[in-house]
Amino acid sequence: MPTAPRLEHVYYDPPTPVPAEPWWTRYAAQLVTLSQTARLALEADCRFILERGVLQADAQDSTPWPSSRVRTGLVMGSVQSGKTASMLGVCALSIDHGIDVVVVLAGTRLSLWRQTYERLVAQLDPGEEDVAKINRRLLCPAPRVGLADEPVTLSDTYRISPPELRRKLKRGKPLIVVAMKQADHLHALGLSLRNNAFDAVAQFDRPVHMLVLDDEADDGSILDAVVEASGAVFGNLRQIRAPCQSLGSPQGSPSNLHHHRLHGHPAGHLLQEGTTRLHPGTSWCACAPPSTSAT
Amino acid sequence: MTVEELFEDPVDYKIPVIEYTQATQRQIHEVFRLYNKQGVHLNAEEIRNAVYHEVELTRATLVAAGDADPNVDVTRIAPSLIGVPDFDRLGITLKDYGFGDSRYKRTKVLSWVISVLLHDTGDKDLASTATNISQFLESIQKAPSHPLAETSTLTRLFDTLNQAVEIHAAHTELWSQQFKNSSKGDRWQELQLLGSLVGITMAYVASPDDLEDRIEANAEAINAATINDWVRPSKTQTRTQWMFIAKVAKELVELLGLDPEAAAQSVADQFGSSGYASLQRMASRKS
Numbered sequence: 295m296p297t298a299p300r301l302e303h304v305y306y307d308p309p310t311p312v313p314a315e316p317w318w319t320r321y322a323a324q325l326v327t328l329s330q331t332a333r334l335a336l337e338a339d340c341r342f343i344l345e346r347g348v349l350q351a352d353a354q355d356s357t358p359w360p361s362s363r364v365r366t367g368l369v370m371g372s373v374q375s376g377k378t379a380s381m382l383g384v385c386a387l388s389i390d391h392g393i394d395v396v397v398v399l400a401g402t403r404l405s406l407w408r409q410t411y412e413r414l415v416a417q418l419d420p421g422e423e424d425v426a427k428i429n430r431r432l433l434c435p436a437p438r439v440g441l442a443d444e445p446v447t448l449s450d451t452y453r454i455s456p457p458e459l460r461r462k463l464k465r466g467k468p469l470i471v472v473a474m475k476q477a478d479h480l481h482a483l484g485l486s487l488r489n490n491a492f493d494a495v496a497q498f499d500r501p502v503h504m505l506v507l508d509d510e511a512d513d514g515s516i517l518d519a520v521v522e523a524s525g526a527v528f529g530n531l532r533q534i535r536a537p538c539q540s541l542g543s544p545q546g547s548p549s550n551l552h553h554h555r556l557h558g559h560p561a562g563h564l565l566q567e568g569t570t571r572l573h574p575g576t577s578w579c580a581c582a583p584p585s586t587s588a589t
Numbered sequence: 590m591t592v593e594e595l596f597e598d599p600v601d602y603k604i605p606v607i608e609y610t611q612a613t614q615r616q617i618h619e620v621f622r623l624y625n626k627q628g629v630h631l632n633a634e635e636i637r638n639a640v641y642h643e644v645e646l647t648r649a650t651l652v653a654a655g656d657a658d659p660n661v662d663v664t665r666i667a668p669s670l671i672g673v674p675d676f677d678r679l680g681i682t683l684k685d686y687g688f689g690d691s692r693y694k695r696t697k698v699l700s701w702v703i704s705v706l707l708h709d710t711g712d713k714d715l716a717s718t719a720t721n722i723s724q725f726l727e728s729i730q731k732a733p734s735h736p737l738a739e740t741s742t743l744t745r746l747f748d749t750l751n752q753a754v755e756i757h758a759a760h761t762e763l764w765s766q767q768f769k770n771s772s773k774g775d776r777w778q779e780l781q782l783l784g785s786l787v788g789i790t791m792a793y794v795a796s797p798d799d800l801e802d803r804i805e806a807n808a809e810a811i812n813a814a815t816i817n818d819w820v821r822p823s824k825t826q827t828r829t830q831w832m833f834i835a836k837v838a839k840e841l842v843e844l845l846g847l848d849p850e851a852a853a854q855s856v857a858d859q860f861g862s863s864g865y866a867s868l869q870r871m872a873s874r875k876s
Binding site for chain 2: 424425428429438439450453455456457458460461
């Protein structure tokens with residue numbers, strides 16, 4: 295027979311309970327324009343992708359990680375099915391479930407990159423930039439850089455303070471990066487990660503998990519932007535694809551860094567015959583139904 | 590002629606070398622003054638590095654700040670740093686703070702922190718930045734039994750500075766943007782960095798085991814002080830500079846729930862001297 299607790303706590307100001315999934319709770323609170331049904335559908339999609347895709351390796355399979363330390367997943371969704379909303383939701387749940395570093399590859403043009411950055415800040419990381427908010431994550435680019443009107447050098451844009459990263463990873467606080475999908479940006483981010491983050495990661499005696507989310511990862515989406523910017527289609531396509539892949543690659547990274555790659559594709563992906571190809575070595579695939587965005 | 594011949598083959602001209610085997614400090618100063626008359630002038634740090642080169646503190650500061658030749662073995666330049674884990678982080682952080690790796694800018698900042706932390710001027714007023722550093726190094730140079738002439742004390746000092754800089758840089762939530770740089774830039778300005786770094790170092794020496802907890806408990810108050818109370822003076826003459834540094838260092842230690850006088854005593858106990866009393870006396874002196 296259980297015994298009654300012998301100690302009673304009486305609070306004048308009771309402590310605010312910390313939600314079990316603080317990132318998801320904050321994100322879900324921002325989805326005010328979605329109907330209750332749409333919110334439930336979005337949450338179901340995000341949890342499915344996280345639990346059956348991203349985390350399956352750790353939760354259910356006893357030998358999940360290939361020697362390459364890379365797992366790649368593919369999520370396909372119809373146009374307007376809420377792929378970006380799902381991506382942010384997966385970000386939130388991933389952080390709540392122990393992913394240490396999240397890299398969102400966003401937009402092949404400055405305006406699109408900035409639009410995604412602002413949406414991520416508004417929905418995933420809302421609130422005033424105060425002490426509590428600064429302490430809960432390391433956001434790169436920093437808000438004063440990501441939202442700045444003046445031009446900033448790429449090395450400053452993707453600057454990561456090693457002492458701050460060491461402290462935050464030690465306390466289970468994530469590094470969140472929103473990178474523009476452009477060759478120079480991706481090279482600058484790669485350099486910053488190698489110079490500033492990998493040493494910090496290597497000092498942990500546990501696996502450190504990095505999730506790279508590549509929304510609109512299909513060649514067709516990249517080509518749309520490349521064709522608008524230049525005539526040299528296939529050369530530029532390789533210039534973008536190579537650094538995208540190297541960001542999620544273990545080459546040169548510490549041996550305890552595990553790479554999760556999640557590619558988002560429009561459902562019309564398979565119709566892009568001639569230019570597209572499914573990512574080789576894809577570990578898992580999920581399809582979002584077209585109803586998620588219904589309001 | 591090939592490029593290899595141009596750069597690798599011996600040449601038939603002679604380079605004159607003058608070796609001073611017996612020279613006083615005054616004569617060495619005179620030599621550098623003469624060399625400094627033409628071409629690019631040596632700055633204060635370059636002259637100080639030469640004049641006080643025999644003092645290990647000078648060389649250790651140079652190496653720890655990341656300004657020494659990376660190809661030269663540390664054991665030959667500053668053996669006291671061998672016992673300091675990850676001492677190279679210090680220079681990396683100072684560079685990240687915006688102090689470039691040309692012409693010993695990082696050495697200057699680190700020397701300044703050390704002299705403010707440790708140089709007890711007695712009854713004398715604090716001189717200008719450069720003179721204050723030189724006076725401190727000279728006091729070590731003249732006294733072979735000075736605690737900071739001992740390798741073990743230097744090892745402890747640079748380990749402490751390394752830890753303090755790590756804590757200072759890790760807690761970005763403490764420092765508002767307007768405090769770090771009053772002219773809207775992204776990088777730290779010297780006075781603000783100096784005051785806050787001296788304060789964090791004193792607090793770390795006084796209470797190393799619970800400093801993280803103290804920071805966490807008082808972060809909002811410290812952040813508010815950087816916005817409302819610690820405003821960089823528009824005129825940065827010597828005395829107003831010292832007043833600002835003294836105010837930031839003192840109030841930061843207090844906001845962390847520590848007694849600055851007791852923290853200064855801990856510094857003196859560990860390293861043989863403390864500059865805190867001289868700094869506060871200078872700040873409170875009537876002009």
